[in-house]
Amino acid sequence: MPTIYFTVTNDLSYDQRMIRICTSLACDGYDVYLVGRKKADSVPLFKQHYKQKRLNCWFEKGKKFYIEYNIRLFIFLMLKKMDAICAIDLDTILPCYYISKLKHIKRVYDAHEYFSQQKEIISRPAIYRIWHRIEKRYLPKFSKGYTVGVCICNEFKKLYGVDYEVIRNVPLLKKNTENISTNGNEKIILYQGAVNEARGLEFLIPAMKNIHAVLHIYGDGNFMDQTRLLIQVNNLKGKVLIMGMLVPSKLEAITSEAYIGINFIENNGLNQYFSLANKFFDFIHAGIPQVTMQFPEYEKVNNEYNVALLINDLKSTAIEHAINTLLNDKTIYCDLQQNCLKARKVLNWQLEEIKLLAFYKRLFG
Secondary structure (H helix, E strand, O other): OOEEEEEOOOOOOOOHHHHHHHHHHHHOOOEEEEEEEEOOOOOOOOOOOOEEEEEEOOOOOHHHHHHHHHHHHHHHHHOOOOOEEEEEOHHHHHHHHHHHHHHOOEEEEEEOOOHHHOHHHHOOHHHHHHHHHHHHHHHHHOOOEEEOOHHHHHHHHHHHOOOOEEOOOOOOOOOOOOOOOOOOOOOEEEEEOOOOOOOOHHHHHHHHHHOOOEEEEEOOOOOHHHHHHHHHHOOOOOOEEEEEOOOHHHHHHHHHOOOEEEEOOOOOOHHHHOOOOHHHHHHHHHOOOEEEEOOHHHHHHHHHHOOEEEEOOOOHHHHHHHHHHHHHOHHHHHHHHHHHHHHOOOOOHHHHHHHHHHHHHHHHO
């Protein structure tokens, strides 16, 4: 079977999408390698069905990191034999493109997000110009690819003429799915994932002053210092708790014990507006009603399955009203919870991976 290399800039342990994709392909007989980076606080790698490699870097973030990592990744890949290479987002697209040209192999692009349209990029004109130039020049050279939602797929086709497929970030459907957790006695509101700009934390944390529950934040990112400051300024120590990073298997267990899930995104850039996050489906599979945004992808799913309360903006009053509705209205809560049970029988990786395997079968046709 063909050998496929996948390239990311994270440390591999927390990337649920890549764990699912690489596992499915490896179990289907492909020789799969996932390459990322090793950070100072990286946990030991878990044994997987596929092979893993983390590259050491001197720099941890910023322009120097991206330059160093791309050089190290290119050198590493040059010494390997492969039949195809898949770039995950723009931050690894350059070495993947030139490796594919030099080795005369197939190349694939997997857009986990609309990378150049992230808030932290579009808010800095010089940085935006660099990433947009890379996207405009190199993305059209990847004629084969897939992304997480229809909106990004359509945007890429309009701008660059590429006809990508949609492979959503849905979890594996576990056995014994007829039962939903009772969520314990304590009503925990759960934020999980990247603690980054544009995720609504500066609006959610102040809103907690008028919400009678506790907020647990699992994750890390570029907004962590501001998050700690918001907790301090709003005098919410003990009510808003930063819980750190967890590997997916442990996070799944924590999620099932929460009462309400939070998936907030600022409408600041197309990456946010077109998003369809992992956590949205994680909450569905855990049987947890959630509060999320009335953006196209979420609205489309919710219109069909009714698993969440949608809000139009991130004003504290809107956040408070939605969360307090789920806390206090048992009828609405139970209806959404039962809808999660039905939805996860359709929105699951067992069905989604059929499209993934068909894509690679056609690629190597």
